[in-house]
Amino acid sequence: MKLFVTQGSPYARKIRVVLAEKRIDCEIVMLANLSDPDSPLPAFNPLGKVPTLVLDDGSGLYDSPVIAAYLDSKTPVAHLIPQASHIEVKRWEALADGICDATVAVVMEGRRMPEKQDSAAAERQQLKVERGLRVMAHDLGDSKWCLGEAFSLADIAVGCTLGYISLRMPALAWQEQYPNLARLYEQLMKRPSFQNTVPPG
Numbered sequence: 777m778k779l780f781v782t783q784g785s786p787y788a789r790k791i792r793v794v795l796a797e798k799r800i801d802c803e804i805v806m807l808a809n810l811s812d813p814d815s816p817l818p819a820f821n822p823l824g825k826v827p828t829l830v831l832d833d834g835s836g837l838y839d840s841p842v843i844a845a846y847l848d849s850k851t852p853v854a855h856l857i858p859q860a861s862h863i864e865v866k867r868w869e870a871l872a873d874g875i876c877d878a879t880v881a882v883v884m885e886g887r888r889m890p891e892k893q894d895s896a897a898a899e900r901q902q903l904k905v906e907r908g909l910r911v912m913a914h915d916l917g918d919s920k921w922c923l924g925e926a927f928s929l930a931d932i933a934v935g936c937t938l939g940y941i942s943l944r945m946p947a948l949a950w951q952e953q954y955p956n957l958a959r960l961y962e963q964l965m966k967r968p969s970f971q972n973t974v975p976p977g
């Protein structure tokens with residue numbers, strides 16, 4: 777198997793953390809530029825997005841929730857989507873990924889020429905990020921992990937999102953606003969899987 781990633785993608789980081797937690801060997805192919813016309817990615821994923829997993833039979837698997845579920849089903853080592861909490865884990869993942877989607881949209885809007893920027897659209901996306909963080913903090917409460925006592929894919933997805941927001945929206949200062957999310961991130965950063973996948977500044 778090989779996994780196409782970029783350094784900064786939070787969705788790709790999620791899968792790299794899953795691979796490490798489940799001790800699955802996989803070649804990591806780091807792409808520098810997703811708009812490169814010679815990119816090998818579209819041959820495996822018509823959407824041209826990372827992460828894309830290439831299976832041993834040469835077929836491509838995407839997107840990150842599908843890859844995470846596939847990898848979790850591949851080996852019982854460190855089960856990350858417990859059957860009894862399957863829907864709850866997927867809801868956490870959808871929330872965390874959705875916050876990343878909104879963060880990407882804000883960042884992309886900011887990169888447009890000033891006269892082409894749509895501040896109302898950016899504000900709508902920013903609100904999604906802020907509401908999403910509030911709900912994550914509320915739902916985590918005083919629990920150790922998103923599901924309570926059990927570490928799961930929900931924690932991985934939330935951690936990758938928090939890392940991405942720190943990088944892309946440092947002014948948001950979510951750590952001060954939500955100390956319980958900061959405590960969760962601190963716990964996650966003790967794990968080699970998170971330490972070894974920190975996005976570059």
Ligand SMILES: N[C@@H](CCC(=O)N[C@@H](CS)C(=O)NCC(=O)O)C(=O)O
Pocket residue numbers: 784785786787810823824825826827839840841873
């Ligand atoms: N829902 C997808 C999102 C993947 C995604 O948007 N990846 C970005 C990088 S962070 C990408 O590949 N963008 C390139 C493009 O949209 O052409 C997933 O969870 O895998």
